[in-house]
Amino acid sequence: MTIKLRSTKAILFLEMLFCLLAFSLLAFKTEYEIDFIALAVGGGLALFNLLTFNLARITFKHIDRFSFLTAQFLWTTGIVTIYRISQKYALKQLLVLLISVSLMFAVIAIFTKAKDFGRWNYAFMALTILLLASTLVLSRAIGGAKNWVDLGFFSLQPSEFAKVLFIMVSAYILSSRNKVRQMWSYILYVALCVVVLLLERDLGAGLLICGTFIIVFFTTTGRVFLTLSGVGVFAGGAYASYKLFSHVQTRVQVWKDPWATYDTDGYQIVQGLMALASGGLFGVGLGRGLPQVIPASHTDYIFTVIGEEFGIIFGIFIIIFYLVFIVRGILIALNAESRYDALLVFGCTAMLSLQSFIIIGGVIKLIPLTGITLPFISYGGSSLLSSLIQLSIIQAVSIKNGRRDEAELLEMGGRIQ
Amino acid sequence: MNKKLKRNMKLAMSIFVALFVILIGYLGYSVLVYGRKWMATPYNPRLKNAISTMDGGSIYDRNGVKLVWTVDGKRYYHMEANIRRSCSHIIGDIYGKTVGAETMFADYIYGMNKSVFDRIQEVLLGEEGEGSDIALTIDANLSKYIYHNMDGKRGSVVVLNYQTGEILADVSILTFDPSTVNEDELEESSLVNRGTMGRYPPGSIMKIVTASAAIKEHIDLTYECTGECYIDGQRVSCTKAHGVQDLETAFKNSCNTYFANLSVKIGGDRLLAEAERFGFNKSFNFEDIILYSSSFQTSDSTGDVAWAGIGQYTDLITPMHAAMMAGAVANDGVMMEPLLLKSVDGGNNAGFRFGIRTYRRVMDESTAATLKAYMKEVVKSGTGTSAAISGYTVYGKTGTAEYYDENGEIQNHSWFVGFLDKEHPYVVAIIFEGAGFGSAYAAPMAATVFEYLVR
Numbered sequence: 001m002t003i004k005l006r007s008t009k010a011i012l013f014l015e016m017l018f019c020l021l022a023f024s025l026l027a028f029k030t031e032y033e034i035d036f037i038a039l040a041v042g043g044g045l046a047l048f049n050l051l052t053f054n055l056a057r058i059t060f061k062h063i064d065r066f067s068f069l070t071a072q073f074l075w076t077t078g079i080v081t082i083y084r085i086s087q088k089y090a091l092k093q094l095l096v097l098l099i100s101v102s103l104m105f106a107v108i109a110i111f112t113k114a115k116d117f118g119r120w121n122y123a124f125m126a127l128t129i130l131l132l133a134s135t136l137v138l139s140r141a142i143g144g145a146k147n148w149v150d151l152g153f154f155s156l157q158p159s160e161f162a163k164v165l166f167i168m169v170s171a172y173i174l175s176s177r178n179k180v181r182q183m184w185s186y187i188l189y190v191a192l193c194v195v196v197l198l199l200e201r202d203l204g205a206g207l208l209i210c211g212t213f214i215i216v217f218f219t220t221t222g223r224v225f226l227t228l229s230g231v232g233v234f235a236g237g238a239y240a241s242y243k244l245f246s247h248v249q250t251r252v253q254v255w256k257d258p259w260a261t262y263d264t265d266g267y268q269i270v271q272g273l274m275a276l277a278s279g280g281l282f283g284v285g286l287g288r289g290l291p292q293v294i295p296a297s298h299t300d301y302i303f304t305v306i307g308e309e310f311g312i313i314f315g316i317f318i319i320i321f322y323l324v325f326i327v328r329g330i331l332i333a334l335n336a337e338s339r340y341d342a343l344l345v346f347g348c349t350a351m352l353s354l355q356s357f358i359i360i361g362g363v364i365k366l367i368p369l370t371g372i373t374l375p376f377i378s379y380g381g382s383s384l385l386s387s388l389i390q391l392s393i394i395q396a397v398s399i400k401n402g403r404r405d406e407a408e409l410l411e412m413g414g415r416i417q
Numbered sequence: 418m419n420k421k422l423k424r425n426m427k428l429a430m431s432i433f434v435a436l437f438v439i440l441i442g443y444l445g446y447s448v449l450v451y452g453r454k455w456m457a458t459p460y461n462p463r464l465k466n467a468i469s470t471m472d473g474g475s476i477y478d479r480n481g482v483k484l485v486w487t488v489d490g491k492r493y494y495h496m497e498a499n500i501r502r503s504c505s506h507i508i509g510d511i512y513g514k515t516v517g518a519e520t521m522f523a524d525y526i527y528g529m530n531k532s533v534f535d536r537i538q539e540v541l542l543g544e545e546g547e548g549s550d551i552a553l554t555i556d557a558n559l560s561k562y563i564y565h566n567m568d569g570k571r572g573s574v575v576v577l578n579y580q581t582g583e584i585l586a587d588v589s590i591l592t593f594d595p596s597t598v599n600e601d602e603l604e605e606s607s608l609v610n611r612g613t614m615g616r617y618p619p620g621s622i623m624k625i626v627t628a629s630a631a632i633k634e635h636i637d638l639t640y641e642c643t644g645e646c647y648i649d650g651q652r653v654s655c656t657k658a659h660g661v662q663d664l665e666t667a668f669k670n671s672c673n674t675y676f677a678n679l680s681v682k683i684g685g686d687r688l689l690a691e692a693e694r695f696g697f698n699k700s701f702n703f704e705d706i707i708l709y710s711s712s713f714q715t716s717d718s719t720g721d722v723a724w725a726g727i728g729q730y731t732d733l734i735t736p737m738h739a740a741m742m743a744g745a746v747a748n749d750g751v752m753m754e755p756l757l758l759k760s761v762d763g764g765n766n767a768g769f770r771f772g773i774r775t776y777r778r779v780m781d782e783s784t785a786a787t788l789k790a791y792m793k794e795v796v797k798s799g800t801g802t803s804a805a806i807s808g809y810t811v812y813g814k815t816g817t818a819e820y821y822d823e824n825g826e827i828q829n830h831s832w833f834v835g836f837l838d839k840e841h842p843y844v845v846a847i848i849f850e851g852a853g854f855g856s857a858y859a860a861p862m863a864a865t866v867f868e869y870l871v872r
Contacts, residue, residue: 222421222425326437334427342422353433366439371713
């Protein structure tokens, strides 16, 4: 299932070319002076991508090259777009990226060695709740949601790490218990997570955890009635929060007709739609759009900036890249040896794709907007690190699969080139 | 790993793929279909940005009259005040006060639609920062002539080519002068384009729809008009007792009691369906103009149905839609989408989105022919005789629409819709607010406009 090295070389080359061209454009944007930092960032990032890909390929023989390159392309697009919006944010994001990708190697190593973290399961459960609840105590509110913890020198978004723990816990429980009645503690745990998130008014993460749970639960147990009741509880909860919270009501109204309140509640979505419309098919060109009028243009709304400056066709390519990611992820899950590994990869894939669907669907007004980050692209260190951990997990299982296949092939007397 | 899990994972994958395909489809669809509307709102900061940084292209009328142009970053307008004032709603302004060609076609005028390839070419040719020139379908001299002849009376005159949908004139009073709109103290509603945004009760011009329903459903009624009748307790009256009427004579005489009874016989549901076929209750999503929707409702009371069928009750229509409606009769039953953009000079846009666009077929050819014969009689010997001009056949329908003014007194809007034969494929819709009978004010104005059109 590995692709030929030659085609990955071509993809890597194109990706580096994109990075260098985009940053050159940014560097020579004004006629008066050349932005040398942009050139350095562009060159550095291209080199970094080249190095990390080859290092990962050599260190771990069986990484999934396709999804690794896709993720690289997405984070490169992210850094380019963030740099265009704000140099300061881009440099911060770049720093987080360098550290996180280095950490990835350790994470991949851990997950290739580990069996299922069964001993740690209850500790993980407790840690998830603790992480989520910590923001209730130590938080400051950002944009209607309380999901940040300020540690003085930098701030963390604990729900991002809780997401990863949630996937691990889910994979363990659903692979080790066969009967639903053995899962009550797990179901309680999911409910608790969602309730805490709702209390923090972090609807995005709540929706994500809830949605991932329903998908993973149905896929493993195949219990239609139970899943439907889960969906029912979810719908009831959504309706209740619609009735209870005014900011949820506002969002639904804005989704129905953002133009009615274009200067107040609908402002963000209207600006996003105008940005997408101005971009047209080919975009207005990097650096020629007007992202400063779009609120949260570097985080949740980054897709509209990409749409405006690179064009709708490029935006569609971004969506296709996520699609590639999903398909690769599920193929790895299908090939996994143990049930735990399969569910781990499936959980990561489901969560990443659900997350990108929720936010892209929100900004293009397909579904009501819930503020979450676009995986790998949006500005935000916690979000990037969390996405990269999920990528590492997918890679780790791919490596395990590869080693097993290789061993089987050797046993049969085959040879690997 | 068991088979069931594998099967479910594959199922989940298919669902995800489907969701993402929907995402791609919706993104493409919404931007291609609604993009122009989203961008052309005066609230778009990109427009203001482009206006302040780019030299906008010129705007011409269909005969090459230069209406707007830019010199040194300042926008200049035609020197004749009557041309400026008669075309002001169609052209719009650069301050975001109205939605006209300046905002609807800003992507061309201010070069916002240029692709990367255009830009590279421009940089090479040293033409950066310039927009394209555009030509509109309007006729500036016709507009000036109409404006002059409206003589300051509040209302709207719309002239379309019914075969192509091209807007030749959309003159609205009260109006404004685009060259000084930012400094002038304007009377209320001066900025409203009555042709596309003014929703008026249609009165008797609605009888086109009612008659069309009757012809299609083969509902025949012979009725003796005594000057008034009562339907479900509501009084419907005519100006005089018309005597025994059939559909043709009732249409010619605009007999209210006949059409009230006919509407009841057709029934609320069928009448509503027919009105919606004509575009009532539909939100028009046209490429070139923003047209407010017209509305038509019925209720359980036959009295309300009767009133709805003669263009009162809660019926509302814009003059542009009224012109489209009469135009459909003239055009063998096919309603055209109004066009405003004639051409774009330069760039890769020529031929991209131009061309005639049909809104829909609203009736079959034989129904249209019958209605056309009725409308001919209206001008020949009915309520619309003052719309006639010598040497040409004129088709039309008058309307007198009642409304309550701010003092609670009944006033009448004067309506006329009509058209000429296909050598001069023009349809007009005229309304004078609170002027009185359609036959007395709007119909003579139509004759004035037709005189110009056949010249």
